Amino acid sequence: MSPYAEAVLLQVGINVLLALGYWIAVSTGKYSFGHAAFMAIGAYAASMLTLNFAWPLPVAMLVAAVVAAVAGAVIGWMALRLSLLYLAIITFIFGQLVELLFAQWDYVGGATGMIGMTGTTLTLVYSSIAVVVVYLVLLTRSRLGLAYAAIREDERAATASGLRITRIAVGAFAASAAVTGVAGALAAHQLMIITPSLFGPQQALLIILYCVLGGVQYFWGAAVGAIVLSVLPIWFEWLNDWYMIVYGLLFVVLMIVRPQGLIGRSERSGGGPLLRRLRRDGAVAVEREREPVG
Amino acid sequence: MLGQQLFNGVLLGATFALVALGFNLVVGAMDRLNFALGETAMVSAVVGAVLMETGLPFAVAFLAAIATGGLLAVIVYVASFRYVSDRFPTASILSSLGMGLVLTAVVVKVFGSDQRSVPDVLAGVDLDLGLFRVSGAQLVIIVLAALMTVGLYVFLDRTVWGTAIRGVSDDPTMVALLGVPVQRVILLTFTLSGVLAGAAGLLTGLAYHSVSPFDGFTSTLTALMVIVLGGLGSVTGGVIAALVIGVLQTLTVAYLSATLRDLIVFVLVGIVLLVRPQGLFGRNAGVLERV
Numbered sequence: 126m127s128p129y130a131e132a133v134l135l136q137v138g139i140n141v142l143l144a145l146g147y148w149i150a151v152s153t154g155k156y157s158f159g160h161a162a163f164m165a166i167g168a169y170a171a172s173m174l175t176l177n178f179a180w181p182l183p184v185a186m187l188v189a190a191v192v193a194a195v196a197g198a199v200i201g202w203m204a205l206r207l208s209l210l211y212l213a214i215i216t217f218i219f220g221q222l223v224e225l226l227f228a229q230w231d232y233v234g235g236a237t238g239m240i241g242m243t244g245t246t247l248t249l250v251y252s253s254i255a256v257v258v259v260y261l262v263l264l265t266r267s268r269l270g271l272a273y274a275a276i277r278e279d280e281r282a283a284t285a286s287g288l289r290i291t292r293i294a295v296g297a298f299a300a301s302a303a304v305t306g307v308a309g310a311l312a313a314h315q316l317m318i319i320t321p322s323l324f325g326p327q328q329a330l331l332i333i334l335y336c337v338l339g340g341v342q343y344f345w346g347a348a349v350g351a352i353v354l355s356v357l358p359i360w361f362e363w364l365n366d367w368y369m370i371v372y373g374l375l376f377v378v379l380m381i382v383r384p385q386g387l388i389g390r391s392e393r394s395g396g397g398p399l400l401r402r403l404r405r406d407g408a409v410a411v412e413r414e415r416e417p418v419g
Numbered sequence: 420m421l422g423q424q425l426f427n428g429v430l431l432g433a434t435f436a437l438v439a440l441g442f443n444l445v446v447g448a449m450d451r452l453n454f455a456l457g458e459t460a461m462v463s464a465v466v467g468a469v470l471m472e473t474g475l476p477f478a479v480a481f482l483a484a485i486a487t488g489g490l491l492a493v494i495v496y497v498a499s500f501r502y503v504s505d506r507f508p509t510a511s512i513l514s515s516l517g518m519g520l521v522l523t524a525v526v527v528k529v530f531g532s533d534q535r536s537v538p539d540v541l542a543g544v545d546l547d548l549g550l551f552r553v554s555g556a557q558l559v560i561i562v563l564a565a566l567m568t569v570g571l572y573v574f575l576d577r578t579v580w581g582t583a584i585r586g587v588s589d590d591p592t593m594v595a596l597l598g599v600p601v602q603r604v605i606l607l608t609f610t611l612s613g614v615l616a617g618a619a620g621l622l623t624g625l626a627y628h629s630v631s632p633f634d635g636f637t638s639t640l641t642a643l644m645v646i647v648l649g650g651l652g653s654v655t656g657g658v659i660a661a662l663v664i665g666v667l668q669t670l671t672v673a674y675l676s677a678t679l680r681d682l683i684v685f686v687l688v689g690i691v692l693l694v695r696p697q698g699l700f701g702r703n704a705g706v707l708e709r710v
Contacts, residue, residue: 156509158516203689207696209508210452210651214643215692217454221640222685229678326636330516337513369524376517377498384507 131247132315137355138250139312144335144351145257146304151341152270153297154277155205158213159220160305160332163193165324167306168313169227172239175314182244182314186253189310190303197302201295220329227321238320245315253311257304261344273297305332327369334372338379340386349388422550424673425666430557432665433564434626437619438638439645439657440571441492441612446652447588448608451508455495455515457639458522459613460620463488464630465526467621468537477540477559481621488617489610491522496609519635526632534631537624560622567618568658571611575654584608588652644688650698659700 126134143164150157167189174185204215228236264270275283276290283290313319331354339350354372358364364371379386438460445453467484471477499514541555553561575581583604586594595601619638624630645664649656664684671680691699 203692213512214647225681369520373517373520377514380510380514381502384504384510
């Protein structure tokens with residue numbers, strides 16, 4: 126395989142991992158706006174271990190997952206008790222806080238970052254994806270997966286059914302952060318150089334866009350979104366120059382036309398307002414017909 | 420020395436307050452956050468700075484900046500709020516973040532990514548008030564920021580349209596039944612928030628003598644911390660929290676260390692979120708519902 130093809134496959138694989146990780150949080154209906162921070166935490170934790178302590182990368186990846194999961198649990202615990210608006214604000218601020226902390230921490234190179242990490246291979250990336258996919262397949266078929274869906278669809282009904290929604294959502298958030306941390310570790314050891322600004326708001330938005338473009342209903346939708354958005358700039362070179370504008374507008378158009386993403390039934394997510402009204406009126410008509418006469 | 424630092428802090432806080440007020444107005448109107456408001460402020464500041472460089476008086480540049488802010492806010496409203504289904508609470512946030520990206524990218528494409536210097540105003544003025552000195556630019560900033568904040572209070576409190584805005588913020592269904600044109604009130608709210616952001620952008624640029632295309636993000640971040648501290652949707656809380664953060668940042672830079680400036684605010688916001696998530700001043704029912 127040519128080095129170029131390998132680089133592309135590595136990049137696509139890491140992005141798929143990011144999208145899958147983000148999807149875990151989104152499957153409970155909780156959108157984070159600072160997921161790049163977990164990526165940074167994973168990247169820095171793993172790089173510290175491989176560079177300064179000569180740990181093997183797979184072990185460092187596991188540590189990265191644990192550290193990111195702990196950070197995810199703490200942030201989740203702070204934010205998920207509150208409303209979605211607060212979740213958005215807190216994760217957004219958290220992303221900036223992490224970037225700032227790494228930029229001021231001399232041990233990890235401050236704003237100039239760390240350099241010299243290597244070792245990300247196709248085997249490592251794609252076996253991580255395989256592990257996550259197996260986990261997600263089991264998750265979506267388990268009671269826990271059902272609980273995630275219940276929380277996403279209707280929090281009050283889920284609470285009434287006896288689900289401890291905050292605890293479950295925090296768990297999902299931590300798992301999501303762990304996968305994102307692993308992706309960060311892999312990205313760091315592929316890029317060879319990391320700086321705090323690499324994991325800034327643009328990266329955070331990119332992760333969201335991977336997931337939202339594909340559709341939040343099925344996890345493979347998120348993976349498809351990541352693949353499409355990673356490959357497009359390779360095919361269309363001009364996109365590199367314009368991608369901020371194109372991706373920004375993509376968000377705007379997507380949210381108006383299909384906020385649930387390209388893949389997924391519109392029925393469950395409500396469809397357009399008109400469609401919903403038609404359906405509701407239809408349902409009412411059917412009920413009237415069923416009413417007993419006399 | 421302390422007097423001067425306190426004054427500088429209040430000055431900084433006054434510009435924070437304007438953007439935070441813009442955020443809170445939109446939260447009141449739609450229970451949504453307009454994440455493009457920081458970029459709106461940045462674009463207005465760039466427009467104002469460009470006009471001032473061509474030699475136009477500050478008053479013209481200021482009017483152009485607030486007009487730009489209002490116009491952009493309306494564009495963002497149409498693109499990211501008007502036609503986005505309210506079944507997806509985060510859709511508008513994502514969409515407005517996207518608009519923010521676009522605004523930054525367009526400014527970089529048109530004006531370049533370099534910092535742009537903002538010319539001084541009233542350069543000859545230097546008031547000595549005993550405890551602290553006020554330069555011409557500082558005088559302009561504090562007077563305009565105070566005027567706009569007080570103006571907003573009077574508008575919300577005394578006028579029909581202001582009452583309508585408060586009504587929509589309390590219960591949109593109810594005021595719609597009473598015959599208030601809710602959509603137009605929301606549009607007005609967005610315009611007002613853009614005007615405030617536009618003014619804040621140019622005044623902040625004036626305070627730092629420079630404006631960069633990447634300032635939008637910082638403004639959004641500061642405004643978010645202000646509204647967490649003051650209580651989401653609380654107008655008075657936002658103003659007080661903005662002044663607190665402004666003074667805190669200035670004092671930290673003056674007496675501790677510049678690197679701690681943002682960290683201290685983060686810690687403060689974190690403590691408030693843990694102990695009193697409704698914000699220091701969020702006592703009104705509307706805010707409690709939003710926590």
